[in-house]
Amino acid sequence: MAGESQKWILMATARAPTNIAVIKYWGKRDENLILPINDSISITLDPDHLSATTTVAVSPSFEKDRMWLNGKEIPLSGGRYQNCLRELRSRAGDFEDENRGIQIKKEGWNKLHFHIASYNNFPTAAGLASSAAGFACLVFSLAKLMNVKEELGQLSAIARQGSGSACRSLYGGFVKWTMGNEMSGRDSKAVQLANETHWEDLIIIVAVVSSRQKETSSTSGMRESVETSSLIQHRAKVVVPSRILQMEEAIRNRNFSSFARLTCADSNQFHAVCLDTSPPIFYMNDTSHRHDFCHRYLFIWRFKGKTQVAYTFDAGPNAVLIAPNRKVASSLLQRLLFYFPPGPDNELNSYILGDKTILQEAGIESLNHIEALKPPPEAKDKVPSQRFAGDVSYFICTRSGKGPEVLMEEEHALISSQTGLPK
Numbered sequence: 001m002a003g004e005s006q007k008w009i010l011m012a013t014a015r016a017p018t019n020i021a022v023i024k025y026w027g028k029r030d031e032n033l034i035l036p037i038n039d040s041i042s043i044t045l046d047p048d049h050l051s052a053t054t055t056v057a058v059s060p061s062f063e064k065d066r067m068w069l070n071g072k073e074i075p076l077s078g079g080r081y082q083n084c085l086r087e088l089r090s091r092a093g094d095f096e097d098e099n100r101g102i103q104i105k106k107e108g109w110n111k112l113h114f115h116i117a118s119y120n121n122f123p124t125a126a127g128l129a130s131s132a133a134g135f136a137c138l139v140f141s142l143a144k145l146m147n148v149k150e151e152l153g154q155l156s157a158i159a160r161q162g163s164g165s166a167c168r169s170l171y172g173g174f175v176k177w178t179m180g181n182e183m184s185g186r187d188s189k190a191v192q193l194a195n196e197t198h199w200e201d202l203i204i205i206v207a208v209v210s211s212r213q214k215e216t217s218s219t220s221g222m223r224e225s226v227e228t229s230s231l232i233q234h235r236a237k238v239v240v241p242s243r244i245l246q247m248e249e250a251i252r253n254r255n256f257s258s259f260a261r262l263t264c265a266d267s268n269q270f271h272a273v274c275l276d277t278s279p280p281i282f283y284m285n286d287t288s289h290r291h292d293f294c295h296r297y298l299f300i301w302r303f304k305g306k307t308q309v310a311y312t313f314d315a316g317p318n319a320v321l322i323a324p325n326r327k328v329a330s331s332l333l334q335r336l337l338f339y340f341p342p343g344p345d346n347e348l349n350s351y352i353l354g355d356k357t358i359l360q361e362a363g364i365e366s367l368n369h370i371e372a373l374k375p376p377p378e379a380k381d382k383v384p385s386q387r388f389a390g391d392v393s394y395f396i397c398t399r400s401g402k403g404p405e406v407l408m409e410e411e412h413a414l415i416s417s418q419t420g421l422p423k
């Protein structure tokens with residue numbers, strides 16, 4: 001199996017994006033295989049702003065599988081990691097590097113161990129689907145290292161076994177996770193609806209909302225909804241199938257009005273299912289609802305009869321706002337900064353992350369500019385112009401982005417090729 005030297009270390013590094021669902025995944029029909037009760041659709045977010053980078057290394061000198069997440073060693077014993085590793089090992093191909101005298105036969109991978117180091121370019125605790133980027137990246141980088149000759153769709157079905165929504169992060173642009181029918185889960189995988197260049201005008205602003213209370217994990221929340229909500233059955237069988245078709249059409253035709261209507265309606269219904277769960281689950285907090293108080297004025301802000309901004313909330317308090325173009329995005333950002341200015345300890349540079357050019361287009365170059373913002377015209381006489389400083393931790397301005405990619409340069413590797421340990 002190995003060359004005469006036991007010292008070699010082989011490595012692969014990849015980067016994978018996170019995604020935000022516009023038709024939500026909520027509820028499993030198989031907990032172990034992670035098979036959903038409905039299809040879902042997401043937008044892949046620009047990996048420059050939200051992504052995981054993972055280096056996987058293999059060496060005959062490694063004694064067991066080990067993983068470090070953001071520099072801290074974490075156990076790999078969980079079923080989700082084990083399922084992904086098992087599926088990939090069973091599909092591994094032969095590997096040979098004549099120059100280095102390394103030869104690994106297909107079956108040889110079962111006897112070798114991995115060191116895995118992963119790093120998220122955004123706070124893991126921010127509730128931004130880090131496990132979606134993380135498992136997509138883990139599967140993509142291991143498939144590269146082990147010479148797995150499967151299509152992206154089959155890799156997505158493996159990533160799904162790590163974290164359901166991870167399957168959608170195997171593609172860029174607009175992605176559908178088809179629930180599938182087979183017991184094995186082979187057909188429960190992602191398909192790309194359109195790539196990241198299809199609808200480049202869309203701008204996505206994520207408001208990361210500080211949350212004090214521990215949220216119900218998606219896994220237990222979904223289980224409780226499936227066990228106790230009657231609305232979830234109606235949603236999965238009647239509402240989502242027709243919404244999926246309408247959403248595919250809206251994306252195909254870049255019809256923002258329809259896209260926004262469906263996105264907001266689906267987020268609302270997902271949270272309605274959470275309320276219909278016993279005991280009820282509240283993912284949105286006061287700040288989320290404050291975003292909602294802008295609802296009438298802002299998110300379903302109509303201009304010449306057209307919906308201008310869509311919102312969607314996942315299993316947490318963060319708001320994800322989607323604008324049809326930069327012009328609307330910059331006036332949206334002005335309004336958001338009026339209602340949610342930074343707290344006393346913030347700097348502008350760390351309050352707006354991602355694509356900062358939108359901030360410039362909004363004419364905001366300093367904290368003083370935020371202080372001086374006037375109440376939005378549509379708010380006049382309708383709501384008190386109250387401001388909620390510090391309720392939003394920060395905003396991330398982003399767009400739809402590409403799928404996973406291998407990073408070839410040694411400088412991207414998170415593991416030392418000398419020691420086999422995180423750099």
Ligand code: ADE
Pocket residue numbers: 052053069118119120124130131133134135138
């Ligand atoms: N969970 C959260 N982030 C992750 C990552 N980068 N890799 C694996 N699992 C994760």
